[in-house]
Amino acid sequence: xxxxxxPWISFVLLALVPFLLKNPFVAFCxxxxxxxxxxxxxxxxxxxTSTASLDEENLKIWYKSFLPESNNNSERLLHSYSEVFSGFxxxxxxxxxxxxxxxxxxxxAHPDRVLPLHTTHTPDFLGLxxxxxxxxxxxxxxxxxxxxxxxxxxxxxxxxxxxxVPPPPGGKWKGSCNxxxxxxxxxxxxxxxxxxxxxxPPIDVYGHGTHASGTAAGNFVRNTSAFGLARGTAAGTAPxxxxxxxxxxxxxxxxxxxxxxxxxxxxxxxxxxITMSLGGFPTRFDQDPVSIAAFRASVEKGVFVSCxxxxxxxxxxxxxxxxxxxxxxxxxxxxxxxxxxxxLGDGRKINAESMDQPPNFPEGPVPLFITDTSYDYHSCxxxxxxxxxxxxxxxxxxxxxxxxxxxxxxxxGIGMIIVNLDEEGYTMVDRSCNFPTxxxxxxxxxxxxxYVNSTSNATGTISFRxxxxxxxxxxxxxxxxxxxxxxxCYSIIKPDISGPGVNILAAWIDRRTANDTFxxxxxxxxxxxHLSGVAALVxxxxxxxxxxxxxxxxxxxxxxKDRQGRFIQDQQRGSASFYAMGAGHVNPSKxxxxxxxxxxxxxxxxxxxxxxxxxxxxxxxxxxxxxxxxTVKNLTEAQLNYxxxxxxxxxxxHTVSRTVTNVGSTNSSYQVKVNVPDTVFLTxxxxxxxxxxxxxxxxxxxxxxxxxxxxxxxxxxxxWISDKHVVRxxxxxxxxxx
Numbered sequence: 001x002x003x004x005x006x007p008w009i010s011f012v013l014l015a016l017v018p019f020l021l022k023n024p025f026v027a028f029c030x031x032x033x034x035x036x037x038x039x040x041x042x043x044x045x046x047x048x049t050s051t052a053s054l055d056e057e058n059l060k061i062w063y064k065s066f067l068p069e070s071n072n073n074s075e076r077l078l079h080s081y082s083e084v085f086s087g088f089x090x091x092x093x094x095x096x097x098x099x100x101x102x103x104x105x106x107x108x109a110h111p112d113r114v115l116p117l118h119t120t121h122t123p124d125f126l127g128l129x130x131x132x133x134x135x136x137x138x139x140x141x142x143x144x145x146x147x148x149x150x151x152x153x154x155x156x157x158x159x160x161x162x163x164x165v166p167p168p169p170g171g172k173w174k175g176s177c178n179x180x181x182x183x184x185x186x187x188x189x190x191x192x193x194x195x196x197x198x199x200x201p202p203i204d205v206y207g208h209g210t211h212a213s214g215t216a217a218g219n220f221v222r223n224t225s226a227f228g229l230a231r232g233t234a235a236g237t238a239p240x241x242x243x244x245x246x247x248x249x250x251x252x253x254x255x256x257x258x259x260x261x262x263x264x265x266x267x268x269x270x271x272x273x274i275t276m277s278l279g280g281f282p283t284r285f286d287q288d289p290v291s292i293a294a295f296r297a298s299v300e301k302g303v304f305v306s307c308x309x310x311x312x313x314x315x316x317x318x319x320x321x322x323x324x325x326x327x328x329x330x331x332x333x334x335x336x337x338x339x340x341x342x343x344l345g346d347g348r349k350i351n352a353e354s355m356d357q358p359p360n361f362p363e364g365p366v367p368l369f370i371t372d373t374s375y376d377y378h379s380c381x382x383x384x385x386x387x388x389x390x391x392x393x394x395x396x397x398x399x400x401x402x403x404x405x406x407x408x409x410x411x412x413g414i415g416m417i418i419v420n421l422d423e424e425g426y427t428m429v430d431r432s433c434n435f436p437t438x439x440x441x442x443x444x445x446x447x448x449x450x451y452v453n454s455t456s457n458a459t460g461t462i463s464f465r466x467x468x469x470x471x472x473x474x475x476x477x478x479x480x481x482x483x484x485x486x487x488x489c490y491s492i493i494k495p496d497i498s499g500p501g502v503n504i505l506a507a508w509i510d511r512r513t514a515n516d517t518f519x520x521x522x523x524x525x526x527x528x529x530h531l532s533g534v535a536a537l538v539x540x541x542x543x544x545x546x547x548x549x550x551x552x553x554x555x556x557x558x559x560x561k562d563r564q565g566r567f568i569q570d571q572q573r574g575s576a577s578f579y580a581m582g583a584g585h586v587n588p589s590k591x592x593x594x595x596x597x598x599x600x601x602x603x604x605x606x607x608x609x610x611x612x613x614x615x616x617x618x619x620x621x622x623x624x625x626x627x628x629x630x631t632v633k634n635l636t637e638a639q640l641n642y643x644x645x646x647x648x649x650x651x652x653x654h655t656v657s658r659t660v661t662n663v664g665s666t667n668s669s670y671q672v673k674v675n676v677p678d679t680v681f682l683t684x685x686x687x688x689x690x691x692x693x694x695x696x697x698x699x700x701x702x703x704x705x706x707x708x709x710x711x712x713x714x715x716x717x718x719x720w721i722s723d724k725h726v727v728r729x730x731x732x733x734x735x736x737x738x
Contacts, residue, residue, distance in 0.1 A: 038093055041091065041092070041111065042090070042091055042092075042112035042257055043089065043090060043097055043109045044088075044257050044260060045066065045089070045090060045097075045108075045109055045110075046086060046108045046109070047066070047106060048105045049086045049625060050062060050086075050105075060077070060080045060088075063077065063080055067090060067100075068092075076091045077089075077090050078195055078257060079193065079258070079260070079261040081260060081261065082264060082268065083263075083264045083296065083297075084264050084267055084292070084295075084296035085260050085264060085289060085292055085296065085623070086107075086623045089112065089257035092109075107619070107620060108287070110287070112256050112257045114252060114253040114254065114255055114256075114280075115253060115254045115280045115290075116253055116254070116278065116279075116280065117151065117206075117253070117254060117278045117525060118277050118278050118310055118311055118524050118525045122334065122500050122504060122505075123236075123237060125334045125335060125336070125475075126500070126530070126534075126587075127587070127588060127589050128588060133589050134592060135239075135537075138238075138538075138540040138541055138592075140164075140239045141217065141237075141238025141239065141240050141536040142165075142240045142540060143166075143168070143242075144238065144242070144272045144536040145173060145189075145241070145243075145244055145270065145272050145273070146238065146272070146273045146532055147189075147244045147262075147266035147269070147271035147303075148209060148213045148246065148275050148529075149246050149248050149266070149274060149276045149278070150204075150208055150212050150245075151206045151208045151210075151247060152203050152204035152205070152209045152210075152245060153182075153187065153202060153203070153209055153213055153243075153247075154203070154508075155179050155181060155182020155187055155201075156182055157214070157507045157509065158219075158221045159218035159507040160182065160184075160186050160187045160218070160219065161186060161219050161221075162184035162186035162219070163220075164219070164220075165219065166185060173188060173242070173269065173270050174268065174269050174270045175189040175191075175268075175269030176189065176191070178192070178200075179201045180201060186219055188242045188243065189242075189244030189245060189246075189269055189271075191245070191247065191265055193246060193247060193262050194249070194250045195258065197247075204247075204509065206249075207508045207509055208277070208525065209249070210507045210508060210509060211506045211507060211508055211519070211521055211526070212528075212529045213243055213245065213529070214507030215504060215506045216237060216243075216275050216529035216533045216536075217236040217237070217241040217533060217536065218235060218239065219235065219236070219239050220233055220235045221233065221234045221518075224505065224518045234518060236529075237529070237530050237537070237588075238537055238540075241273075244269055246261075246265055246266055247262075254278045256289050259276070259278070259289075259290050260289050260293045263293040263296075263297055266303070267301050267303060272303065272536065272539050273303065273304045273306065273532050273535050273536050273539065274294075274304070274305045274306070274532075275306050275307075275531075276307045277308040277523075277525035279307060279320030279321045280320060281320065282319065282320060282321070282322045282323075284617075285323050285488065285612075285613075285617075285621060286613045286616070286617035287620070291323040291326075291621075292620065294323060294326050295323065295325050295605070295622075298325040298326065298547045299548075299600075299601075299602050299605050302547055304532075304535040304539065304547045304551070305325070305547070306329060306529070307321035307328055307528055308523070308525050308527065308528040309328050309329055309331070309481060309482045309495040309524045309527075311523050312480075312482045313478070313481045313482045313483050313580070314423055314480075314481075314483060314571060314580075315483065316483050316484070316579065317483065317487055319483065319486050320482065322484075322486035322489055322494045323489070324489060324492050324605075324608070324642060327496050327528075327535070327551050327554070328494050328496045329499055329501075329524060329527045329528040329530075329582075330478075330481045330482070330495040330497070330524060330580065330581055330582055331477070331480070331498065331499070331501025331524045331527040332478060332498045332501060332581070332585055333428075333475055333478060334474055334475065334502065335470050335471050335474035335475075336467065336471070337351075337353060337428070337467075337468045337469075338467055339352070339353065339354070339464075340463060342448065342460055342461070342462055344447075344448065344458075344459075345365060345451070345458060345459035348451075350440055350444045350448065352440045353430055354436075355430040355431060355437075355520065356432065356433050356437045357466065358464070361415065361462065362414070363463075364461060365459040365460065366389075366391050366461070366462070367390040367391070367458065368391050368393055368451075368452045368458040369383075369390040369391065369392050369452070370392070370449065370452045371383050371384070371392070378393070378394055378395035378449070379397060380392050380395075380404040380407060380416065381403065381404055383411045383413065385412065387408060387411045387412060387413040388411060388412030389412060390413055391413065391414060391415040391417060391460060392408045392413050392417070393416075393417045393419065394408075396419060396421050401431045402433055402434055405437065406435075408435070409435055415435065415438075415462065416433065416436070417437075417440060417460070417462070418431065418433075418437060418438070419440055419445025419446075419449065420442040420445060421442060423571075424442060424479045424480075425443070425479055425571035426442075426443070426476070426573055427478045427502065428502075429503065430522070432520075436462070438462050438464075472562075472564055473562050473563075473564060473568075474562060474563055475498070475562055475563075475568060475585045476562065476569045476571070476576070477568065477570045477576045477580045478501060478571065479570075479571035480522070480523065481498070481580065482524065483579050484578075490646070491637035491638040491646040491648070492637060492642055493579065493582070493583075493644040493730055493732055495580075496554075496644075497558055497582040497583055497584070498568075498581040498582050498585050499527040499528075499531050499586045500526070500530050501522060501523055501524050501525075501526045503520050504521055504526040505518050506518065506519075508521075530586070531554070534586055534591060535550050537591075537592070538553060542592070542663075546599060546600070548598070548600035549599045549661075549663075551643070552597040553591045553592070553597055553663075554586060555582070555584075555643040556596070556598070556643050556727045556728055556729060557587050557591045557727075557728075558585055558591075558728075559584045559585045559587050560584040560585075560717070577715060578644070578730040579732075582730075583644060583728070583729075583730050584730075593725070594727060595662075595668070595670075595720075595722060595725025595726075595727050596660040596661065596662060596663065596689075596725070598641050598659070598660060598729075599641070599659075599661050600642075606618065606622065606627065606632055607632050608637065610635075611629075611636055612637065615627060615629050638654075638656050639657065641658055641659055644729055644731075644732075645702055645718065645732070647702065647703075647732070647734070648733075648734050648735070648736060649704045649705050649706055649710070649733065650706075654704055654705075655701050656701065656702055657701045658699065658700055658701075658702065659698070660698055660699075660720070661697050662693070662695065664691075664722070664724065664725055665691075665722075666692065666693055668690075668723075668725075669722060670688065670690075670691075670720040670725075670727070671688055671720070672688070672719070672720055673718075673719045674716065674717070674719075675716050675719075676716030676731065677711075677714045679707055679711050679714060680706060680714060681705045681706075681707050682702065682716070682733070683702075683703045684703075684718065685700060685701050702718065706735075711733075712736070713732060713733070713734040713735070713736070714733050714734075715730065715732055716731040717730055717731055718731055
């Protein structure tokens with residue numbers, strides 16, 4: 001999985017571990033002592049907003065006035081922010097930061113944190129078809145600019161050809177493209193913000209940014225495949241949207257200072273959507289430079305921000321990017337399988353997944369082998385010569401399987417059957433092992449292990465079937481997709497939404513040959529760009545909608561049932577909770593016509609931030625503006641006009657209010673319908689909402705009370721139903737005190 005996000009980490013994260021342990025993200029008074037106080041490191045310095053209106057050059061001069069007097073101030077100043085953050089990033093010692101804190105206008109010093117980086121069939125799975133429906137109505141995303149904050153771009157890849165893509169709208173795009181070749185009507189912007197490389201073209205040497213860009217807005221490329229599988233025409237979700245690339249990641253990860261610089265430039269350049277497939281463990285929003293930058297971009301500038309939820313599932317409370325002003329995206333499977341079948345000697349057949357399907361594998365039964373050493377139980381990193389001529393049955397240990405494949409091959413083995421770990425369940429992530437391999441779910445793998453251990457003559461037949469569509473269940477939540485609830489915003493259901501993120505085929509570059517290619521990757525890194533593309537399509541049809549309105553439309557029209565009409569499942573084939581899938585699985589065609597929206601403006605967020613963090617927090621998030629929270633009607637988190645609802649009644653009734661805006665028919669009437677468990681008494685007032693004009697607003701209240709003894713947490717849903725629309729909001733009723 002190309003995510004650089006635990007537990008499937010490549011060499012990048014291994015290199016980061018010492019740095020991350022040494023540099024936790026905290027405010028100036030951090031908890032972990034730094035004994036190397038005389039060694040410069042990068043800090044993001046947050047300042048009060050200048051009272052004078054300064055252009056970029058004078059703003060930079062003002063920022064430099066905070067730096068210690070020296071001859072290398074220009075070298076120390078790494079980034080100068082103007083759009084989404086008040087301040088700069090610089091190389092400073094701890095002592096210098098302490099002295100700087102005494103200067104007027106200083107707010108906070110954030111030690112720079114390093115954040116890890118978290119298709120042929122996907123558009124069809126999402127109901128997007130050439131010449132029909134949403135793709136036709138939106139012009140394939142024409143005129144919308146998607147900014148990608150990632151590891152750069154491979155500009156020569158055919159996914160970024162501009163065939164059929166018109167120039168960006170006049171007067172809207174203000175950016176530049178720092179590439180020697182490849183700038184065109186598709187790839188209109190490209191910059192690097194990686195320290196030491198800001199003057200260089202943002203070339204992607206890892207592939208992650210290329211894959212994300214192609215997933216969001218890659219142009220049509222015919223006859224694509226990965227290893228001869230998943231053949232078809234590759235396209236992003238918004239194939240004719242423009243791309244602006246902001247390289248913020250290198251082999252050390254993604255520094256927060258570079259990410260904030262990417263946000264700053266994207267807003268200044270005029271992007272409509274930002275996609276970000278990276279992130280760390282969340283902290284207080286008023287102490288998180290990336291959350292502050294995203295607030296300015298989304299709430300104040302109207303840029304839609306789509307972020308990956310993280311790949312630390314299935315454990316609870318493992319999410320990244322949870323601020324209520326960004327879209328937090330979970331990952332699901334699709335109905336495509338690179339399929340194989342394992343038939344055991346006792347006649348049982350088991351469906352498997354395989355990205356290594358050789359044409360000359362033996363057609364009949366072959367001997368099966370399991371390692372018998374207690375030290376290396378089923379891992380296959382050490383095998384005996386007994387595996388010669390046999391297929392080894394191995395336990396998975398993440399997505400890297402080339403090492404064990406090489407061991408089995410060197411010992412004379414002819415193939416592998418890899419059994420998922422228990423936590424992976426039925427999520428089948430395609431592994432490229434460079435060796436004949438079939439992967440099976442955990443529950444299906446146990447019978448294989450039992451069978452092989454029960455007889456000295458165990459055999460099996462592996463049949464490779466190529467690409468199969470229409471597999472069930474789909475979509476389903478991936479095991480790796482991070483889960484809520486989010487401790488920093490417990491009364492807001494996170495993630496917000498789910499989208500395709502398992503076995504996604506998109507643009508890549510072969511690092512060994514430097515050839516353009518396509519590969520299959522999995523992660524929430526792949527899900528977030530899909531939603532960025534959907535947001536671009538919605539934005540193209542509703543250019544006047546706020547980022548909150550677009551988010552609401554995507555969430556309230558999502559599907560909570562799979563293609564077979566069953567409730568969406570998790571990796572264990574149980575019903576997925578809202579803390580796993582968000583509101584549901586994205587349905588792009590419905591998102592452009594939601595009927596009603598839950599909108600939010602800056603005043604709503606100010607009331608929320610004041611209620612959560614008080615004057616100091618409001619000042620930090622709102623670019624240093626002086627906010628007197630005592631003059632603002634503070635909102636609790638549960639009262640924020642969000643498309644999802646969390647209630648915590650405990651021993652009394654808990655009531656929240658919501659306001660919806662009519663974006664559907666002029667004269668329309670909506671009847672409420674609520675589904676909650678019998679343990680809860682829930683009421684909605686009023687039960688009917690009648691609208692006589694577009695953009696008319698109506699408010700309602702939702703009240704919950706336990707019927708008996710409180711339960712830790714239950715889920716339900718509220719639907720406003722008209723003759724044309726169903727506007728669905730997830731509900732969580734919890735006994736937790738927040």
